[in-house]
Amino acid sequence: MKAFVLKDKIKPGTGTAKLYYEEVETPKAGAGEVVVRLKTAALNRRDVFIRQGLYPGIRVPSIPGSDGAGVVAEIGTDVTGVEIGDEVVINPSIGWGENPDYPDANFSVLGVPINGTYAQYIKIPVENVFPKPKHLTWEEAAALPLGGLTAYRAAVTKGKVKAGETVIIPGIGGGVATLALQIASALGAHVYVTSSSDEKINKAMKLGATGGVNYRQDDWVKQLSIISGGADLAIDSIGGETLKDLIHLAKLGSKIVSFGATLGPVNHLLMPRIFFKQLTIMGTTMGNRNEFIGMLNLFNEHKLKPVVSEVYPLEKVEEAHEQMEAGGHFGKIVLEIPQ
Amino acid sequence: MKAFVLKDKIKPGTGTAKLYYEEVETPKAGAGEVVVRLKTAALNRRDVFIRQGLYPGIRVPSIPGSDGAGVVAEIGTDVTGVEIGDEVVINPSIGWGENPDYPDANFSVLGVPINGTYAQYIKIPVENVFPKPKHLTWEEAAALPLGGLTAYRAAVTKGKVKAGETVIIPGIGGGVATLALQIASALGAHVYVTSSSDEKINKAMKLGATGGVNYRQDDWVKQLSIISGGADLAIDSIGGETLKDLIHLAKLGSKIVSFGATLGPVNHLLMPRIFFKQLTIMGTTMGNRNEFIGMLNLFNEHKLKPVVSEVYPLEKVEEAHEQMEAGGHFGKIVLEIPQ
Structure with a gap:
């Protein structure tokens, strides 16, 4: 072959x-x-x-x-x-x-x-x-398969996303991020995205996102805070400075699920921002067999593509x-x- | 008055x-x-x-x-x-x-x-x-009150500490850390501590700790890894470089609960270390009324002082x-x- x-x-x-x-x-x-x-x-x-x-x-x-x-x-x-x-x-x-x-x-x-x-x-x-x-x-x-599995474990198993919750997914366009958007939207969450491209934000909104901001704008964090009202869950593949922005955008007692770090290491991370907000940061990668089955069922049930x-x-x-x-x-x- | x-x-x-x-x-x-x-x-x-x-x-x-x-x-x-x-x-x-x-x-x-x-x-x-x-x-x-409440929420509500688990508490001697040691020990966990003072480690062992290492030794992380076998739960008031050491000492799928940052911000935090290990980092501070009651019950039941x-x-x-x-x-x- x-x-x-x-x-x-x-x-x-x-x-x-x-x-x-x-x-x-x-x-x-x-x-x-x-x-x-x-x-x-x-x-x-x-x-x-x-x-x-x-x-x-x-x-x-x-x-x-x-x-x-x-x-x-x-x-x-x-x-x-x-x-x-x-x-x-x-x-x-x-x-x-x-x-x-x-x-x-x-x-x-x-x-x-x-x-x-x-x-x-x-x-x-x-x-x-x-x-x-x-x-x-x-x-x-x-x-x-890989993206759907990773996104399912991140959004459902770890993030426990629920209908009516607000989810922020930075850097939309990547495979897992886009699949996470589809999963969270199908489960009734209000999903907000970020991108360097207005075109990608528009595509995300056609896939179910409620809104999005272009992170090339200096005040994107403030804008996103205003339009989203803060996140119950962030699903992050970016790391670096973006992780700190997500901590800023997190509601009290909320979750950040991390499965990637395209921006590299996080510097000057202030733990009090995490503990005073009672935040949970969960690392995840891939998933188990039951999660794969759960993911397939969700895509079949909601006819997601x-x-x-x-x-x-x-x-x-x-x-x-x-x-x-x-x-x-x-x-x-x-x-x-x-x- | x-x-x-x-x-x-x-x-x-x-x-x-x-x-x-x-x-x-x-x-x-x-x-x-x-x-x-x-x-x-x-x-x-x-x-x-x-x-x-x-x-x-x-x-x-x-x-x-x-x-x-x-x-x-x-x-x-x-x-x-x-x-x-x-x-x-x-x-x-x-x-x-x-x-x-x-x-x-x-x-x-x-x-x-x-x-x-x-x-x-x-x-x-x-x-x-x-x-x-x-x-x-x-x-x-x-x-x-404050220390017991904070330690109870960290160890029990967030950390869900169980009998037989290994718990690492760096910087023993502080009020909350010491109370967390007592709570985790009473619940049957094997607790390992760190300190700059051998005397404090000895005191911790009299309070129920299984072991400890002096972090003034260059290879303390390696030593602690060997004697503890890695942590199911770390309860951290230190932050800074210590948080990264705790990530290194964490078992797969384990938890780090953070309620303090006496060493200041965390720099060069590599998110892949967190997500490949499927770790969860939980920020916590203080606690609610039910946790206060749970803490008092635990101290009364086990006659902890x-x-x-x-x-x-x-x-x-x-x-x-x-x-x-x-x-x-x-x-x-x-x-x-x-x-």
Whole structure:
């Protein structure tokens, strides 16, 4: 089969590893596994960080890619409930384990070091495949798994978002942020977003956001405070100065859920701002099997469709990565796998 | 009556306001209030911060002091369930309101701007007085309220400490930290402490701590990691670099409860350390009426006694404050009120 292979482990700060498009051995399903012929895959920031050496646990050679959807092509021994030809999406959370609060020591995210979805076929434990939501295209289906899972755990499990609450999601446009907006809106929250682009704010409002502000304006925090009235929940992938702005925008006794830090470390964080406001800051990443099921149910029930920003053929994956780094996208960047 | 009065609002960084020992009008109980003739009072860091202008909502003239115990001396109208001569401790949480998660807008801590316990008499809403635990001396009774309430909310409500869990409390010796140690130990947790003083670590172990390390040793974090095996819960009054050390010492999916920041702001906080570990950081301060009752019940049931470090006569309150700032104490600094 054809696949993109990461062969070099890059020292952080020294560049970006090339991905090699090669003929590699097609995987075979072992006990409890299936092989899926992939139709579509999708990008995550993790994929970019891995090429730059900025992620724990990188091993080479291995195939990147955490998100994928396709058709069951082979079934291993000890597998029940799945048939050849089934249309599936893949849960990229591998080996989470029994404790819902945190993953086992041997947990990993699909795609480096476990071979991922930048390939024509993938071998995966049967418990990680789920029926593809019927209302989604193949492109939408690949856009859902990792982002949907992360957003669901952030908004529902951790944030416990409720109808009527006010939710702030800074930096709208990223995959998880956009999926979190859809989840929180579907559950009846009033969602406010920030972006450097008025166009992205408008797109967010079409997806269900109540309002938004452009953070290129000096007084965006004040503006957001006025229009939102403060947040019951913030869902943050930005970190840095933005985390402190979210603390400022937080209502008493409210929550900030953090799953990313694109702005880097937080400096001069005043703990009294957190304890006098009785705030809770919760870190989260990925999610467990029950959360994946909860997420699929929510998307099926509300007929939610993940936003696909661009579709590239698999061969152009490096170009797709450049697009992600440039940051102009809104929603997920998807790869079409050659059949 | 005699009382110490704060008359000057100090600009932060410009010094410490003098407290004036004066004859002031003895308060009279209004509707729903009682007047308590104080036997003992106790110091809190808040009192020091207020004199330095480092606390929100300072108004002058007013009498400092949040902790007190004494005898009911006068009963206002519309008061039931309390009699003249009752021995009581005072809940310094005034007007918390209905929501257990955070206080009402008009909430305040007893002692500036509401007249506090550095006085012979205090006027207080009847719902803020509770029977003095019988196993406590007057000195111990005054050492309990604010610290016990804060520690109870931190360890029990927020931290949900359980038997068999590992709890880390840095900077043992402070009032709340010491009370949190007693609460967590009574509930069956294995508590580890840090201090700059081996003597304080020994005292903590006599109070129930399983172990401790002296943070003057360069590798204290590593040592604490080895002896504790990591924390299910950290209860932090230190902030600064210590908060990052606690993140390092945290087990996956664990909690850090913060109620103080004696080391100041946190710099270069890496959010991925928080979200990859699925950590929750909870800010807390003070507590509500039910938490005060829960705290008293716990102290009565387990016959816990707050540690009294030193006792000063009320007249020497400024000396007592200097002692608190010097930091050599272990437990609470108590004031004896002239009768």
